[in-house]
Amino acid sequence: MISYDVARFGAPLQRFERPTPQPTGSEVLLKVLAAGVCHSDIHIRSGEYDLGGGKRLNMGERGVKLPLTMGHETVGEVVALGPNADGPNAGGVKPGDRRLIYPWIGCGACSVCARGDENLCTKPRSLGVFLPGGYADHIVVPHARYLLDIGDLTPAQAAPYACSGVTTYSALRKLDPAVLEREPIVILGAGGLGLMCLTILKAMGGRAIVVDIDAKKRDVAQQAGALATVDGAARDAVQQLQAAAGGPIWAAIDFVGAPATAQLALDCLVKGGKLIVVGLFGGQITLGLPTLPLRAITLQGSYVGNLAELRELMALVRRARIAPIPISTRGLEEAQSALLDLEHGKLIGRTVLQPAF
Ligand SMILES: [Zn+2]
Ligand SMILES: [Zn+2]
Numbered sequence: 459m460i461s462y463d464v465a466r467f468g469a470p471l472q473r474f475e476r477p478t479p480q481p482t483g484s485e486v487l488l489k490v491l492a493a494g495v496c497h498s499d500i501h502i503r504s505g506e507y508d509l510g511g512g513k514r515l516n517m518g519e520r521g522v523k524l525p526l527t528m529g530h531e532t533v534g535e536v537v538a539l540g541p542n543a544d545g546p547n548a549g550g551v552k553p554g555d556r557r558l559i560y561p562w563i564g565c566g567a568c569s570v571c572a573r574g575d576e577n578l579c580t581k582p583r584s585l586g587v588f589l590p591g592g593y594a595d596h597i598v599v600p601h602a603r604y605l606l607d608i609g610d611l612t613p614a615q616a617a618p619y620a621c622s623g624v625t626t627y628s629a630l631r632k633l634d635p636a637v638l639e640r641e642p643i644v645i646l647g648a649g650g651l652g653l654m655c656l657t658i659l660k661a662m663g664g665r666a667i668v669v670d671i672d673a674k675k676r677d678v679a680q681q682a683g684a685l686a687t688v689d690g691a692a693r694d695a696v697q698q699l700q701a702a703a704g705g706p707i708w709a710a711i712d713f714v715g716a717p718a719t720a721q722l723a724l725d726c727l728v729k730g731g732k733l734i735v736v737g738l739f740g741g742q743i744t745l746g747l748p749t750l751p752l753r754a755i756t757l758q759g760s761y762v763g764n765l766a767e768l769r770e771l772m773a774l775v776r777r778a779r780i781a782p783i784p785i786s787t788r789g790l791e792e793a794q795s796a797l798l799d800l801e802h803g804k805l806i807g808r809t810v811l812q813p814a815f
Pocket of ligand 2: 564565566567568569570571576579580581
């Protein structure tokens with residue numbers, strides 16, 4: 459099999475050729491049909507995240523072993539099943555089935571995994587981060603229960619739901635359902651995640667005001683059905699947001715995660731409001747502790763999403779016929795140039811790699 463791996467943090471991806479693995483135990487071997495290129499792959503390849511205040515999160519210290527095949531937004535076609543892959547919860551998958559792969563896999567043995575939040579396991583085995591992912595022509599999945607039906611979506615359309623899709627859906631699910639249905643939500647950042655959030659929220663029956671400092675991205679959000687858009691850099695951004703909402707703002711989701719966006723979100727919330735931070739841009743804010751009790755504000759982080767949420771999302775996508783986000787495809791051998799273009803802000807929507815067979 460062929461894969462494009464991080465052989466050294468910060469260095470270009472390197473092509474590897476290895477024997478195609480045979481599935482053992484409950485494993486399933488799939489041929490990769492589509493592998494989304496995600497913004498977090500830029501951080502993984504670089505080997506670090508900026509945590510603010512000069513602190514950095516080091517991927518090597520976090521347990522990422524090189525060489526690593528990245529790629530956590532993968533759709534594949536089942537090729538072979540391990541001898542025990544047919545057990546309960548396997549969903550009866552068989553060779554030839556096309557499936558979206560849930561990548562945020564945990565240890566499977568701890569209490570967090572037992573309650574279904576494998577994405578929060580402290581011994582993660584996430585595909586494309588700790589175990590080999592989809593920047594390859596084949597991929598091994600530990601158990602068939604991580605495989606989801608894509609209905610009549612194309613592999614390239616379905617792939618991004620494993621990361622940007624479930625990430626935005628999980629953030630939305632952290633809001634009170636009554637708020638989600640009745641109140642406009644403020645979405646900060648009109649990049650891939652923000653637009654995905656807007657389309658999913660609309661499919662759930664909600665409305666959103668979208669904030670971005672880039673006028674072009676605000677236009678795209680407006681065309682995608684935002685209630686209103688606001689320039690986050692405007693001096694009166696808070697007033698504009700409150701005017702657009704036509705009432706108090708109960709919830710904001712920050713897909714940027716920069717000091718300016720988090721601060722704007724906190725400033726616009728009403729008493730009892732909630733801010734969900736998803737973006738990993740980096741930096742820090744100063745928060746007066748009394749504002750938490752006095753304004754009864756909830757500040758919550760959200761990291762990808764769990765398997766049940768991805769199942770719910772795929773059911774919603776099939777039912778509501780969500781308008782697909784713009785997707786462009788490239789050959790697997792262009793993995794490195796796709797990553798660089800994403801890093802330099804040259805990509806609109808999602809880029810998906812497709813190996814040639
Ligand atoms: Zn991702
Ligand atoms: Zn676990």
